[in-house]
Amino acid sequence: MAAVLIATKNKGKAKEFAALFSRFELEVKTFLDMEGAPDVEETGKTFEENAILKAEAAANAYGMMAIADDSGLMIDALGGRPGVYSARYAGKEKNDEANIDKVLSELEGVPDEKRTASFYCALAVARPGKETFTVSGTLQGRITRERIGENGFGYDPIFMLPSGKTLAQLSAEEKNKISHRAHALAKLSDALYSILGEEGKK
Template identity: 90%
Template structure:
C-alpha cells in the first residue's frame, strides 16, 4: 500500500488526514512512526513558508510524499498578529492560557465592531522530484472579551463564530466540519489529482 507522511507528531491531525486519504487507499504515517524524527525550525515569515519547510524536510528525509501544515490566528485590530507566532505569542514555552491573556490584554480597548479575526491554515505537499505546492483554508470570526467554552485548544475559547458560539463551545465533530484546517483539507481534496494523477479525480 502506498503511503503519505504527515509531517507532524500530533495524533489528532493524523486522524483528520487519514479520513481524507482512506478512499484513495493510501496509508497515513506521521513523524511518530519514525524513531528520532527531528523537529524542523519554523523560520518562515508566512504560514506557507513554514509548511513548505516542514513538508520538504520530511519528504527529503524519508523519500516519500509528505504533507505539513502551519496555522494560526490573525487579528485585524492587531495588524494580523499573532500570525505565525500564534503558538508562542506570549513566550517560547507555548502556553495557551498566556497567549489568550496577551491577546485579550492588547484588545482591551478595541470596540466590538473592530474585533474581527480569522484562523488560517496552510498545507504544503512535497514529493521527491516534484514541485511543492500549497493550499489554504480560513475561518472568520471575532475575538470575545472573555473565555467561553470547554472544548478545543489554543485560542478557541475567545474565537466567536457568526452563530454566537466560540469554537470552544463546539464538540470536536462540529468544529472539525467548519475549522480552518477542515477548509484547507477540503481544498486539498480538490487538488488531489495533482498528487495522485487521474486517480485523484475520481
Template identity: 75%
Template sequence: MKAVLIATKNRGKAKEFEQMFSKYGIEVKTLLDVDHAIDVAETGKTFEENAILKAETIANQYQLMTIADDSGLMIDALDGSPGIYSARYAGEEKNDEANIDKVLSELMNVSDDRRAATFYCALAVAEPGKETYTVSGTLNGMITHKRIGENGFGYDPIFKISSGKTLAQLSSEEKNAISHRANAMKQLSKLLNQKWGEESIK
C-alpha cells in the same frame, strides 16, 4: 502501497487525512510511525513558507510524499498578529492560556466592531524531486472579551463564529466540519482529484 507522511505527531490529524487518501489507495503515516523524526525550525515569514520548510525537509529525510501544515490566528486590530507566532505568542514555551491572556489584554479597550479575526491554515505537499505545492483555508470570526466554552484548544475559547458560539462551545465533529484546516483540506482534496482522479494509483 504508496504512502504519504503527515508531518505531525497528532493522531487526530492523521485520521482526517486517512479518510481523504483512502480512495487513492494510499497509506497515511505520521511522525509517530518513523524513527528519529527531526524538529524543523519554522523560520519562514508566512504560513506557506513554514509549511513548505517542514514538508520538504521531512520528505527529503524519509523519501516520502509529505504534507505539513502551519496555521494560526490573525487579528485585524493587532495588524494580523499573532499570525505565524500564534503558538508562542506569549513566550518561547507553548502555553495556550498565556497566549489567550496576552490577546485579551491587548484588546481590552477595543470595541466589538474592531475585533474581527481569521484563523488561517496553509498545507504544503512535497515529494522528493518534484515541485511543492500549497493550498490554504480560512475561518472568519471575532475575538470575545472572555473565555467561553470548554472544548477545543489554543484560541478556541475566545474565537466566536457567525453562529454566536465560540469554537470551544462546539463538538469536535462540528468544529472539524468548518475549521480553517477543514477548508484547507477541501482545497487539497480538489487538487488531489485533479492530480489523481484519472490515474490508477499503485
C-alpha cells in the same frame, strides 16, 4: 495502501488531520509515529514559507509524500498578530493558555465590533523529486472577552463564529466541516485524487 506523513508533533492537529483525511484510502502517519522526526525551525515570514519548510524536511527525511500546515490567528485590531507567531506568541515554549492570556490582555478595552479575526491555514505538499505546492483556507470570526467551551485546542476557546459559538463549543466533527484546515483541504482534494489515482477514492 499509499501513505502520507503529516509533519506535526501536535496531538490536536494530528487528530484533526486523521479525521480530515478519512475520505482517502491513505495510511496517515505523523511525526508522533516516526523515530528521529526532524524539529524544523520555522524561519519563514509567511505561513506558506513555514509549511513548505516543514513538508520538504519531512519528505526528504523519510522519502515519502509529506503534508505540513502552518496556521495561525490573525487579529485585525492587532495588525494581524499573532500571525506566524501564533504557537509561541507568549514565549518560546508553546503554551496555549499563556497565548490566550496575552491576546485577551492586548485586546482589553477593544469593543466587540473591532475584535474581528481570522484563522489562516497554509498546506504544503512535498514529494521527493517533485515540485512542492501549497493551498490555503481561512475562517472568519471575532475574539471573545473570555474563554468559552471545553473542546479543541489553541485559540479555539476565544474564537467566536458568526453562529454565536466558539470553536471550542463545537464537536470535532462540526469543527472539521468548517475549519480553516477543512477549507484548505477541500482545495487540496482534487490534487490528492490526481496524485493517488483513482484507487485513492472511496
